[in-house]
Amino acid sequence: MTEKLYLYPIWLRIWHAINALMFLVLLVTGVSLQYSNIDFPLIRFDYAVTYHNIAGIILSINYLIFVLGNLTTGNARFYKLKIKGLFQSLMKQANYYMFGTFKGEETPFPVNADRKFNPLQKVAYVVTMYVFIPIMIITGLALLFPETIVENVFNLSGIYLTALLHGIVSIMLLLFLVIHLYFSTMGKTPISNFKSIVNGYHEAHD
Amino acid sequence: MLKKSILALLFTFSISSMLTAKMIVNMDDEPAHMEDNKLCFDCHSKAVYQYENEFSGKIERKAMNPNFIFKPEEFYSGVHRHFSCTDCHSPDYETFPHDAELRLEEMYSCLDCHGGDETYARFHFETIEEEFQKSVHATKHDESFNCWMCHDPHSFKIMTHGNYKISEIVEYDNNTCFSCHDYKTVKFQRISDSIKPPLEEIHDFLPNFELHFSAVRCLECHTDTKDTMWVAHNILPKEKAVKNCVECHSTNTMLTAKLYKYQNIEARKDRGTFNAVLLNEAYVIGANRNIYLNIVSIALFLLSLLGVAVHVFFRIKKK
Numbered sequence: 001m002t003e004k005l006y007l008y009p010i011w012l013r014i015w016h017a018i019n020a021l022m023f024l025v026l027l028v029t030g031v032s033l034q035y036s037n038i039d040f041p042l043i044r045f046d047y048a049v050t051y052h053n054i055a056g057i058i059l060s061i062n063y064l065i066f067v068l069g070n071l072t073t074g075n076a077r078f079y080k081l082k083i084k085g086l087f088q089s090l091m092k093q094a095n096y097y098m099f100g101t102f103k104g105e106e107t108p109f110p111v112n113a114d115r116k117f118n119p120l121q122k123v124a125y126v127v128t129m130y131v132f133i134p135i136m137i138i139t140g141l142a143l144l145f146p147e148t149i150v151e152n153v154f155n156l157s158g159i160y161l162t163a164l165l166h167g168i169v170s171i172m173l174l175l176f177l178v179i180h181l182y183f184s185t186m187g188k189t190p191i192s193n194f195k196s197i198v199n200g201y202h203e204a205h206d
Numbered sequence: 207m208l209k210k211s212i213l214a215l216l217f218t219f220s221i222s223s224m225l226t227a228k229m230i231v232n233m234d235d236e237p238a239h240m241e242d243n244k245l246c247f248d249c250h251s252k253a254v255y256q257y258e259n260e261f262s263g264k265i266e267r268k269a270m271n272p273n274f275i276f277k278p279e280e281f282y283s284g285v286h287r288h289f290s291c292t293d294c295h296s297p298d299y300e301t302f303p304h305d306a307e308l309r310l311e312e313m314y315s316c317l318d319c320h321g322g323d324e325t326y327a328r329f330h331f332e333t334i335e336e337e338f339q340k341s342v343h344a345t346k347h348d349e350s351f352n353c354w355m356c357h358d359p360h361s362f363k364i365m366t367h368g369n370y371k372i373s374e375i376v377e378y379d380n381n382t383c384f385s386c387h388d389y390k391t392v393k394f395q396r397i398s399d400s401i402k403p404p405l406e407e408i409h410d411f412l413p414n415f416e417l418h419f420s421a422v423r424c425l426e427c428h429t430d431t432k433d434t435m436w437v438a439h440n441i442l443p444k445e446k447a448v449k450n451c452v453e454c455h456s457t458n459t460m461l462t463a464k465l466y467k468y469q470n471i472e473a474r475k476d477r478g479t480f481n482a483v484l485l486n487e488a489y490v491i492g493a494n495r496n497i498y499l500n501i502v503s504i505a506l507f508l509l510s511l512l513g514v515a516v517h518v519f520f521r522i523k524k525k
């Protein structure tokens with residue numbers, strides 16, 4: 001029997017689509033800027049700057065949809081972390097991904113109307129959405145208006161330090177994306193989660 | 207990588223040897239002719255000067271021609287600080303009112319004093335002259351365009367041979383260009399009939415125009431990138447200016463051969479590598495790369511792909 005749960009409301013899907021698209025633009029243009037090379041330009045430098053800025057601004061505004069949406073709808077409940085027993089449940093889920101799933105075991109935290117994410121997913125999403133993305137938005141905006149940045153911190157250029165933080169967190173986000181994309185293939189079928197984030201309905205494991 | 211650090215080291219040594227060579231102008235002692243010069247500065251540093259009219263016995267107040275106003279602070283922080291005014295100007299100026307004919311006094315050009323002299327060999331005045339002759343300043347203008355147009359001997363400082371910060375070098379050198387090329391100045395109109403659009407309009411292709419103008423000099427883009435001069439004087443026609451961002455925004459940034467070659471040796475001694483010079487004062491996207499961050503990020507990325515690959519492998523195998 002395939003049970004269908006409506007877990008991804010329309011505002012969330014719109015947010016996610018815009019977010020994913022802008023994220024990819026930022027990733028490609030960002031890599032192009034950081035590794036710019038006269039002989040092998042990935043994207044022409046001035047174009048890359050413009051696209052990166054525009055995509056960054058759109059993603060930032062879009063982020064408000066995510067925050068406001070979660071503040072005003074029940075979706076926020078899926079992100080609540082309970083510290084008590086967190087470590088055990090994380091280990092349980094990790095164990096399942098590393099061994100259980102290959103032995104055909106049942107997933108320890110099946111999706112239902114009150115639980116959209118397993119513990120690992122939850123932690124990853126909370127850290128990404130409420131730590132990494134805000135850092136990227138703040139450092140990104142600062143670099144867009146560099147005159148707002150402190151000039152000199154311990155003899156290093158403040159702009160450089162800001163750019164360094166922007167760069168480090170961008171790598172964390174790249175890792176998030178790789179893991180996010182891969183674990184999204186762990187649904188009922190490899191593509192069922194991708195269908196869900198488009199049509200809104202979750203397909204539960206049999 | 208190794209090759210790069212060796213190059214950077216050689217570069218550091220060659221520059222430090224240039225800089226440690228004895229300073230020609232003693233900047234620490236009191237200027238040699240302050241007393242005598244004060245007589246001139248009494249009037250020539252002020253917008254309004256006064257004197258006693260010998261015929262009427264009255265005190266007269268007159269406005270000074272702005273071209274003849276010089277600030278003592280600037281003069282005494284410039285390279286000619288130990289000069290007496292009458293070293294270059296006729297001693298007849300010592301009487302007031304000055305003889306009208308003195309106005310026609312000829313001005314020295316830099317080479318009159320500095321040309322063919324061993325003492326100044328390291329400044330390459332002759333090469334500067336040759337380069338200047340090729341530049342638009344010489345080819346698009348007549349002889350009245352001389353060194354003075356940009357370098358006023360009353361205040362000239364050698365920014366690139368001292369302990370100045372890069373931002374100070376940039377500001378000083380750019381102000382030299384702005385003194386004519388800013389559309390608001392009269393100086394430009396003195397030698398040209400054309401009216402220039404504002405600089406920010408001509409340079410609107412630059413993202414964050416102001417940041418660029420305060421971080422690099424006009425010279426960076428408007429002289430030949432392969433220029434070997436300490437300070438380039440061959441200003442190119444505008445069509446030949448650098449417009450390709452990557453010339454600066456890449457690891458082999460041309461700025462290393464231009465602006466950043468002046469970074470004072472002290473900073474180099476402390477920090478060593480060339481990248482440190484870049485970090486110290488400027489952040490140039492694409493040029494400052496943190497090598498460790500690059501290695502770690504690529505390693506982490508590959509690890510995550512490897513993890514995924516291993517997982518996929520077992521998923522297929524255990525199906």
Ligand code: HEM
Nearest residue numbers: 008016019020023075125128129177180184193194196197
């Ligand atoms: C680039 C292509 C991307 C694809 C194909 C993709 C795919 C998916 C899929 C299939 C889901 C549903 C599964 C689940 O709920 O875990 C999902 C949810 C989610 N994705 Fe993505 N994603 C992408 C990019 C991103 C990026 C860049 C971020 C954040 C930086 C992100 C953040 C999220 C979050 C927070 C959820 C959960 C939303 C909720 O239900 O409240 N995704 N994504």
